Amino acid sequence: MSEEKTVAAPFPGVFYRRPDPESPPFVNVGDVVEAGTVVGLIEVMKMFQEIQAGASGHVTAVLVENEQAVDAGQTLLTVE
Amino acid sequence: MSTQTTPLTRVLVANRGEIAVRVVRACHDLGIEAVAVHSAPDADALHVREADGAALLGGPQAKESYLRIDRVVAAALEHGCQAVHPGYGFLAENPELARACAEAGLVFVGPAAEVMEAVGNKVRAREIAEQAAVPVIPGSGNLSSVDEAVAFAERVGYPVMLKAAAGGGGRGIRRADDEPTLRTSFPQAVREAEAAFGDGSVFLEKCVIDPRHVEVQIVADRLGNVVHLGERECSLQRRRQKLVEESPAPRLEPRVRDELCAAAVRLAKQVGYTSAGTVEFLVDPRSGEFYFIEVNARIQVEHGVSELVTGVDIIGEQLRVASGLPLSVTQDDVTFRGAAIELRVNAENPRQNFFPSPGQVTRLRWPGGPGIRVDSGLEEGDRIQPYYDSMIAKVLVTGRTRDEAVARARRALRELSVEGVHTTAELQRSILDWDTFTDGSFHTGSLDGFIASWTAS
Structure with missing residues (x-):
C-alpha cells in the first residue's frame, strides 16, 4: 500500500491549474506525476511561480479550483 | 463645459494601499470627505480606516474588486460622491472608467477619455509629440533594401x-x-x-547608448493652463520597476532641463491635457539630446519627489482641476528648492531574485525627523496581501543639497525597521553607498550590474 502524499502551497496567492486559459490543466486526477512535475502555478504579487510535485505517484484529488485564492500551507492536491 | 465648476464635498478613492491613503489625505487637506473602496481582505486596511466611508467591491483578486468599473461607479453614487479619483494602476488609465463616470454624472479625476486614448496609443502619441515639435527617437519606417x-x-x-x-x-x-x-x-x-x-x-x-530616464511632471487645468513641476531622474530601474527616484536630475545641464520641461508643456498643450501627468524622455548623457518616450496619464508613484522640491500638492491640484477651478499656481509661482529622493520599499527578497514576500508585519518602525516623509498604506500588525503590488512604502527625503538628501536617506533606512517580511531596504541601503549613485553618473542599465555584484557579495 502506498501512502498518501500532498502538494501544499509554499506561499499564499492565486492557484492556476492551467498554464493559460486555452490550455488543458497541468494535471488531472489519475495522472502520473514525478518529483518535479509541474502541477500548477501560484500568482503572488503579480509574479507567477510553478508548483511542483514533491514525490511520484498518481494524482488522487485536486482540492482547489482554478484561480482560487490559497493560503500558505494549504493542500492543493493529493498523490498516492 | 470648460468653465463649469462642481464643488467637491465627497470623493470616491478607487484604489488601495499608499496611494489611496495619499488621496484621502489630499481630500482632508481640502475639507473634502473621502470614501474608500476595498476588497474583502482589505476591509480593515489603513486606507479604509482613514476614510470617512467605505464600500466593499468584491473578492480578493483585483478583477473581482479594484478592477470592477460597474461597482466603483455604483459605490460613488451610493455614497453621494461627486468625483472618482483612480490613483495609479488598476483603472487609472482605463478610458472606460472615465466614460462610465461621465455617463453617471460623476467627475473623473484625470484627463479626458479621448486624451487618455490618444496618448495611450504609441503611434498616436509619437505623432502628437512630432506635431508639438518634441523630439522622438529617429526611426526609418519600413525599409525595402x-x-x-x-x-x-x-x-x-x-x-x-x-x-x-x-x-x-x-x-x-x-x-x-x-x-x-x-x-x-x-x-x-x-x-x-x-x-x-x-x-x-x-x-x-x-540607438541611444546608456540613456537616462528623465521625466517631467505637469499639471494642467481645464482653462488651458499647463505648468511643469520640474523633472525627475528615474534611471535606477530593475525590470522597468523603479527603485530610486530623485529631483532635480543630477548632471543634467540647465539648458537641457529647461528644454525638457518646455517640451513636456508643449506636448500637454498639443493634446489638450488636463489634471496631473508625466511626460517621459530618454536623455543621451553624452550629447544632451533627448527623445520622447510616452505620457503617463495619471498621478505617478513618484509624484512626492516633485511635491517636495516645489511645495505643490499635486493631488490637491488634481482635485481643484476636477472641480473646474484653475491651478493654484502659475509657472512663475513655481520655485525649486533643494533636492528630494524617493526609495520604494517593496515586500520582496532581493537576495532571492526579488521573490514576493507577503505576510504579517510583526514589527514596523518608520523613519522620522528632519526632511523625512513616509507614504504607506501599512501599519504594524497589518497583513501584506499576496494579491496586489509588492510596494509597501515610499520613503521620501529632502535636503538643501543632494548630498544632504542622500545623508538623510541613509539615516532614514537605518531607522526603518520592518519585521515579518523581506523588503528591498537592504539593497537600497547599499545603493545609497554606491559611488555610481552618489556621483550621479548612472544610466538605465546601471542598476542591473550593481544588483548582480551585490547579490554575489
Whole structure:
C-alpha cells in the first residue's frame, strides 16, 4: 500500500491549474506525476511561480479550483 | 463645459494601499470627505480606516474588486460622491472608467477619455509629440533594401537598432554598430521576422547608448493652463520597476532641463491635457539630446519627489482641476528648492531574485525627523496581501543639497525597521553607498550590474 502524499502551497496567492486559459490543466486526477512535475502555478504579487510535485505517484484529488485564492500551507492536491 | 465648476464635498478613492491613503489625505487637506473602496481582505486596511466611508467591491483578486468599473461607479453614487479619483494602476488609465463616470454624472479625476486614448496609443502619441515639435527617437519606417537602411543609419549615426515591424516586447531586435554589421544583419533580420511573425518588414531606430530616464511632471487645468513641476531622474530601474527616484536630475545641464520641461508643456498643450501627468524622455548623457518616450496619464508613484522640491500638492491640484477651478499656481509661482529622493520599499527578497514576500508585519518602525516623509498604506500588525503590488512604502527625503538628501536617506533606512517580511531596504541601503549613485553618473542599465555584484557579495 502506498501512502498518501500532498502538494501544499509554499506561499499564499492565486492557484492556476492551467498554464493559460486555452490550455488543458497541468494535471488531472489519475495522472502520473514525478518529483518535479509541474502541477500548477501560484500568482503572488503579480509574479507567477510553478508548483511542483514533491514525490511520484498518481494524482488522487485536486482540492482547489482554478484561480482560487490559497493560503500558505494549504493542500492543493493529493498523490498516492 | 470648460468653465463649469462642481464643488467637491465627497470623493470616491478607487484604489488601495499608499496611494489611496495619499488621496484621502489630499481630500482632508481640502475639507473634502473621502470614501474608500476595498476588497474583502482589505476591509480593515489603513486606507479604509482613514476614510470617512467605505464600500466593499468584491473578492480578493483585483478583477473581482479594484478592477470592477460597474461597482466603483455604483459605490460613488451610493455614497453621494461627486468625483472618482483612480490613483495609479488598476483603472487609472482605463478610458472606460472615465466614460462610465461621465455617463453617471460623476467627475473623473484625470484627463479626458479621448486624451487618455490618444496618448495611450504609441503611434498616436509619437505623432502628437512630432506635431508639438518634441523630439522622438529617429526611426526609418519600413525599409525595402539594405542600401536604404545604410543611408538612414548614416543620416542619424551609428549605432542603430534593427527592429521587426511586427515584433514587440524586445523580440526581433538587433543592434548594428557599423555599416558591415548592418549589411550582414539586415537580411538575417528580414528572414527572422518572416519566420517569427510571418511578416518580414523591418525598420531602423537610432540607438541611444546608456540613456537616462528623465521625466517631467505637469499639471494642467481645464482653462488651458499647463505648468511643469520640474523633472525627475528615474534611471535606477530593475525590470522597468523603479527603485530610486530623485529631483532635480543630477548632471543634467540647465539648458537641457529647461528644454525638457518646455517640451513636456508643449506636448500637454498639443493634446489638450488636463489634471496631473508625466511626460517621459530618454536623455543621451553624452550629447544632451533627448527623445520622447510616452505620457503617463495619471498621478505617478513618484509624484512626492516633485511635491517636495516645489511645495505643490499635486493631488490637491488634481482635485481643484476636477472641480473646474484653475491651478493654484502659475509657472512663475513655481520655485525649486533643494533636492528630494524617493526609495520604494517593496515586500520582496532581493537576495532571492526579488521573490514576493507577503505576510504579517510583526514589527514596523518608520523613519522620522528632519526632511523625512513616509507614504504607506501599512501599519504594524497589518497583513501584506499576496494579491496586489509588492510596494509597501515610499520613503521620501529632502535636503538643501543632494548630498544632504542622500545623508538623510541613509539615516532614514537605518531607522526603518520592518519585521515579518523581506523588503528591498537592504539593497537600497547599499545603493545609497554606491559611488555610481552618489556621483550621479548612472544610466538605465546601471542598476542591473550593481544588483548582480551585490547579490554575489
